[in-house]
Amino acid sequence: MGPLSGLRIVELAGRGPGPFAGMMLSDLGAEVVRVDRPGGDRHVQAPNPRLELVVRGRRSVLVDLKHPAGADVVLRLADRADALFEGFRPGVVERLGLGPEVCMARNPRLVYGRATGWGQDGPLAPTAGHDINYIALAGALDPIGRAGGPPVIPLNLVGDNAGGMLLAFGLVCALLEARSSGRGQVVDAAMVDAASLLMTQFHGRRRNGTWHDERGTNYLDSGAPFYDVYETSDGKYVSIGAIEPKFHRQLFRRIGLDPAGLADPITHADWPLLRTRLEALFRTRTREAWSTLLSGTDSCFAPVLSLAEVTEHPHHVARAAFVDVGGVPQPAPAPRFSRTPGAVAGPPPAPGDDAVEVLADWGFSAAEIASLTDSGACPPPRN
Secondary structure (H helix, E strand, C coil): CCCCCCCEEEEECCCCHHHHHHHHHHHCCCEEEEEECCCCCHHHHCCCHHHCHHHCCCEEEECCCCCCCHHHHHHHHHHCCCEEEECCCCCHHHHCCCCHHHHHHHCCCCEEEEEECCCCCCCCCCCCCCHHHHHHHCCCCCCCCCCCCCCCCCCCHHHHHHHHHHHHHHHHHHHHHHHHHCCCCEEEEEHHHHHHHHCHHHHHHHHCCCCCCCCCCCCCCCCCCCEEEEECCCCCEEEEECCCHHHHHHHHHHHCCCCCCCCCCCCHHHHHHHHHHHHHHHCCCCHHHHHHHHCCCCCCEEECCCHHHHCCCHHHHHCCCEEEECCEEEECCCCCCCCCCCCCCCCCCCCCCCHHHHHHHCCCCHHHHHHHHHHCCCCCCCC
């Protein structure tokens, strides 16, 4: 199932964008084999690796890449793959004998994806960093936050996960091109590039004079009172996104806001007064009461749900937006396809769960598998 059915992809296990890209590719039908490393960091990130949901839908092989036979295992997998991707710092896979030149010399159609923070070149390329650093340098962190306060960290969505989407998109683009050219290529997917790309419209707005550098003073950064979150009487929150006049007028009518003293259309000078009134109004009812009044209207409203609540919301239930995999509710594959829908192929594997099965499926003999296990090149999974 899924539009990518039939594709074979090797994922050299890592952090950040790689696992997210692997999840997307697997969800949409590709067979993704994850090469985990003995003593890797999955147990540090997820004490129970079977609950590391971003690794769902893959089969896992443990390979010691520093073992003399370990690199050969990956090369043989790459020989039969349509794509391979890795997330090491520039130069690491080359030192392991697994760089793109080596892999693509053996399999000229191979698409080779490289996910990093800073990219494959540039003065920062060899240095360490994390999501917060990449989005800071991309100009994506500075605008997020309240006026007069520091930037607010948007989880690791803007660098890691956006980088994963960029990698998945790049791999699919290169795979499509390879069908006509018969040649693979290297895809350089940097998190700093992904975050920078997300900011494209704001570069234009800034040049156009419709975006101000001071955070918390614009329409989309908590500056506008009709695009913000408000506390309710029960200490919960609701979100309002009624930017256009036709929408915030409807919102005002429904919540009983008196427009006296406000210009029509509302100007920046009206924002402080409007915010004071909205704050007072939303504190008069519970989040549930506001949801009953405003959900399903063009008031551009939604309750702010916690992770514990989101799976039970009627809209998500109606769209089957969450699926149960191994007893664990989690977001369903997206986007949705009318004829070849995606599906979660299975729960996250523990590292090395599927070594014997995968190696056999990818052309290794029983004797070779036994030798690799005995030598430690492909050690058995940890209990």
